[in-house]
Amino acid sequence: MVDEVGRSEKRRRLLSARFTVYFVLAMCLFPQADYLEVLRLVKTGDPGLRPWTGVNKSSLTRARQRLGWTVMRELFRAVARPLGRKDDLFRGLRVLALDGTLLAVPDSAANNDAFGKSGSQRSPMGYPQARVVAVAECSSHAVLDAVIGGFKESERIVSDALHTHVGSGTLLLADRGLWGLARWHRLRDQGTHLLRRIERRKARRVQDVLPDGSYLARIEANKHSKAAGTVKAPPALVRVIEYRVDGHADIVRLITSLTDPEKYPAAELAALYARRWEIELVFDEIKTHQRGRPVLRSQTPDGVRQEIYAHLIVHHATRDLLDEAARLHRSTAERTSFTRALHVVRRTVISPSGFSPLRPHTGPAPRAGRDRPQSVTPPPPP
Template sequence: MLISRLERLGLGVLTRSCPPELVDRVVGDAGRSEKRRRLLSARFTVYFVLAMCLFPQADYLEVLKLVKTGDKGLRSWSGVNKSSLTRARQRLGWPVMRELFRSVARPLGADGELFRGLRVLALDGILLAVPDSTGNNDAFGKSGSQRSPMGYPQARVVAVAECSSHAVLDAAIGGFKDSERIVSDALDAHAGTGTLLLADRGLWGLARWHRLRDQGTHLLWRIERRKARRVQDVLPDGSYLARIEANKHSKAAGTVKAPPALVRVIEYRVDGQADIVRLITSLTDHEKYPAEELAVLYARRWEIELVFDEIKTHQRGRPVLRSQTPDGVRQEIYAHLIVHHATRDLLEEAARLHRSIAERTSFTRALHVVRRSVISPSGFSPLSPQEGPTPGTLRNRSQSAAPPKIP
């Protein structure tokens, strides 16, 4: 029943999630609007890149054929080849896709999925293999040593995701050699008052803690056992308040050491494991936020690993991204994030109509619905009627024309 609702909702899901008016605004704000009418307009290129991520196994021309199947206005197009599509992607640039992702990314979870009034988010990173070109290798780097590099170059993506809906809300891209901690400092969207951010010990940083707290974000962070050892007060539920200070050996030259912070420490042991898990949190009220509930809640941090699996394994469908240049890689990654958010949005909408839970429906099946919506003859229209090719367009591309009006 839920899949049938997905089928009805999924018609033209890319234009549903990224309407032409929004695409045109983002393109204009980025200064990528055309001064003359182009066969491959910036708007069309945006939808082509999204479709390229929906059909990762298809080459450029096959993706174009699939898009043409979904839009009658494109069936008469000719003279487009791989080189022209590549140039169109280069003209568009990657910041357009980043800003489009930021425009569409929003929390999708219902209010009933909050933890004591807080929206639960998770922060973590992932590595994506990219083609072994000179540009990609210089920009992103490989594993191994400088003398003996190994495998493909890898782009590091650090993201914030909503645990309940698996919606990615913000993401930043770095290279293999870049620390997740440093890359994560570029993430500011959707963190603030009313949110609780879960993170692992590899992302810990006292200055980072203060920056997020200054935004109003509450934190639940795993930390090494040697941290936060200065006990200030023991609380009735077994947790305790402690003072945590900057590592005196990690101070970089010319930087100001982060001030100390008072945190609440929760320690517990998982059944069958010898190691003690140590969490610190900004939620110091033990009556409103019991330690046992926070320990159980922290397990939801692993939801972001499921998000990465959806993107990396099921949606991407190939071990290596296709873009040969660093700008193309960044453009492709943000396009994948847009497609994932659109699919998750579709699942959440169908679940609300069916009064069900989106997590109970296969992401892969929903992705198939999105793909079918693109190739449906009536479901996908990246161009307005005014933008379709007219007689003579292919023969005289340099002829000036006023920008098409947004429908």
Template sequence: MGYPQARVVAVAECSSHAVLDAVVGGFKESERIVSDALDAHIGSGTLLLADRGLWGLARWHRLRDRGAHLLWRIERRKARRVQDVLPDGSYLARIEANKHSKAAGTVKAPPALVRVIEYRVDGQPDIVRLITSLTDHEEYPAAELAALYARRWEIELVFDEIKTHQRGRPVLRSQTPDGVRQEIYAHLVVHHATRDLLDEAARLHQSVAERTSFTRALHVVRRTVISPSGFSPLRPQT
């Protein structure tokens, strides 16, 4: 029997590198569909950063209705109907549903007015295009939002901490879907707890948690475990 394959989509908090919520789906399921289950965690006052693969007009409206603000990367062919150019170089544009993407029996999402921010990273030929619900250019300057979006990539550091340093094995041990879910959530809980310890240590020493080694903290945590469990998830416990 082969190992079950799973797709994990997570919401992470940039400021503390902590995973706030995650959903596990089948390997063949689209991230766009699986990630819908994370909407419940995103509420009023949240600023959600997302890559272009998660774009969807209906999702945009759904999250905005929850009171969240959005800063997403988008493909260049989107948001081309310019409504107004702002003093900082960003502009307001109208996005409409693709006329070819309407599924049978569904209603198209209404248009959305977004603010578009374009910039190029030094040494890179491609133009990065962001759209955001933060339309006030004075309160939210384009340069600050572009710098903030760059922090979205910090979730990759979180994945590296969990998959490379914490897990320590190339594959999960479980061979059942329930076992895989149990192991994944166990790893996420351990990571969150370790990150909480890093934040607390940084607070006590008046430093920044991001400058503290996660690997070193993980070693400290492992040394404090008196009797680590060595049972296999396949063997029932009595």
């Protein structure tokens, strides 16, 4: 991966690009530790490493700068894959959720220029914030794709760069803040089915009422769009599902590309839409349990992007471990503890028999039931 993005060294270095990748991952795995402590923990996991003299925070910072952030992005795209099983599908479709979140970054001049912060230009408030828009698999909580933007950038605009794992055989759930007719057509052209909430003033032109109470409607581009000079998207025929949640007077209004009421009943789609909130749990796992600190540590925009993609890699690897444990114990990944799995991963890294960042792993694969860490065992079913 380092060679593919042109980050291999022209001369041999003590802090090689390959080692720096592992160091950045360890940095995200131990967010409360400083650079030298992270280096000590990596050294603990491989007692065979020779003593490193002259390595300090500055040299580790320069190693991160040489590595850049695109290596971590491509590594994330290489490892990110769906983890759900066939019985997690909704009538043959893999259910994904799309949403965004904000991550506070250090208040340096470079980060402020690149990402921006809340408040006005005269009275900015708080820390600069990076906006992360991601697609996650609802059943396994695995993040499949993510794009990083700034605080001032719209989630809708940032989400247009998402393309991995979204296509034929998937059903994408999204909230009304991510609506866009051109975006609808683009995703449909890729084969993606859509189920999303929408404002009540849209899709009011009823074409046909279906047996289950849903109806087909025509939705058109906004005639008063401020995007001057842009070609308006053509109309789309969508299926509208309206319902109320117990205890709430407001009507929830969904539109979907699944227009067959017999194959995709309205009641099932309404219940399924509640799974959109699974991505909020994914963000909580990363921001609260894994990151463990309110602000990222990188002082530069490239460092911030590198750190965010490293966090996504660590999260996916932890979720992969949970998925394997769930398969062994015939449970589901949703019922296992992410925090407990994170502790197992951390202990594995600092174990003297753990994986070495400088030598490829050539030993046999862990065997189910003996070598797999037992502390990941999910709770018994009720």
